[in-house]
Amino acid sequence: MNGTARIVGLYRYPMKGMSPEPVEAAELAPRECIAWDRAFAIENGTADFDTDAPKHFPKIKFLMLMKNEQLARLHSRFDERTAEFSISEDGREHVSGNLMTPEGRGRIEAFLAAYMKTDLRGAPRIVHAPGFTLSDAPAKLVSIINLASIEALEAEIGRKVDPLRFRANVYVEGLEPWADHEWVGRHLRLGSARLKGVHLIQRCAATNVDPVTAERDMEIPATLQRRWASMDLGLYAEVREGGTIRPGDRLELA
Incomplete structure (x- = not known):
């Protein structure tokens, strides 16, 4: 060096x-890890991630770029003060919601269910467990x-x-x-x-x-x-x- x-x-x-x-x-x-890094993930298929007893899963369980390249067209932003998460494309916001509330997650999951429908193995579910990282x-x-x-x-x-x-x-x-x-x-x-x-x-x-x-x-x-x-x-x-x-x-x- x-x-x-x-x-x-x-x-x-x-x-x-x-x-x-x-x-x-x-x-x-x-x-x-860095705060909020891979704090959330989107289950693609079986909804068996236990937020009360989280464990590591292979990345294939979740929506990810290796298999779901269309995610790269989306621009997301997270406000750690409010837990508000927004998704936009080409400068136009598609959806936003509070990731700490069922209602907020539901709005984002509904958007992803439509946007990613050809890649889904089941209903998308946003998961998070405080203090746990969903890194590879x-x-x-x-x-x-x-x-x-x-x-x-x-x-x-x-x-x-x-x-x-x-x-x-x-x-x-x-x-x-x-x-x-x-x-x-x-x-x-x-x-x-x-x-x-x-x-x-x-x-x-x-x-x-x-x-x-x-x-x-x-x-x-x-x-x-x-x-x-x-x-x-x-x-x-x-x-x-x-x-x-x-x-x-x-x-x-x-």
Whole structure:
């Protein structure tokens, strides 16, 4: 590391499979994820997620970009003060509702039942359990993407690759390509927080979906496998010491 690595993007994803939300700053707590990250998800089919005794399920249980690319056409926003969640498309709001009330969830579920009808295996149900994350990873982790690795991928593909395809929490620049893949088991400092690399992130077909057009226009996992003999890109890290992180903060190995 050359000492100039820094955060250039910080995001959360309140509803699994839907829009990223830029965050100006995040307060990280030990063994917790970014607040409201993947706090909600949309069951597609069997309604057996128990909000009183939540457990991790494979992502295929929920609506998500790997199978349901039309979600990328929707723009969602969540107000954590009021729990109001809105969905718009091309600048026009389709629906909004309070995710903490049956009435609010019902309005959003009714919209999704119509909008996603060709992909549904049953009535869509929005689920949430306080303190539980519906991330692809069963643990509460922070995902980090090294933008230099994306640049290496762009050179291989011959096209620009929108970093938001990778739906990370933290985007960093100033590293060598794939440098973060050496950090499993190592400690790093982000802002005033300390994290530990846990495992690499294996990419799935969700990254093939353009986050703006919803078109499946790339073969990113296949390209990674062919060129680098692995479908990994990015790092999951666990918060060990709490602190604040924000764009512009430096990243340093402990």
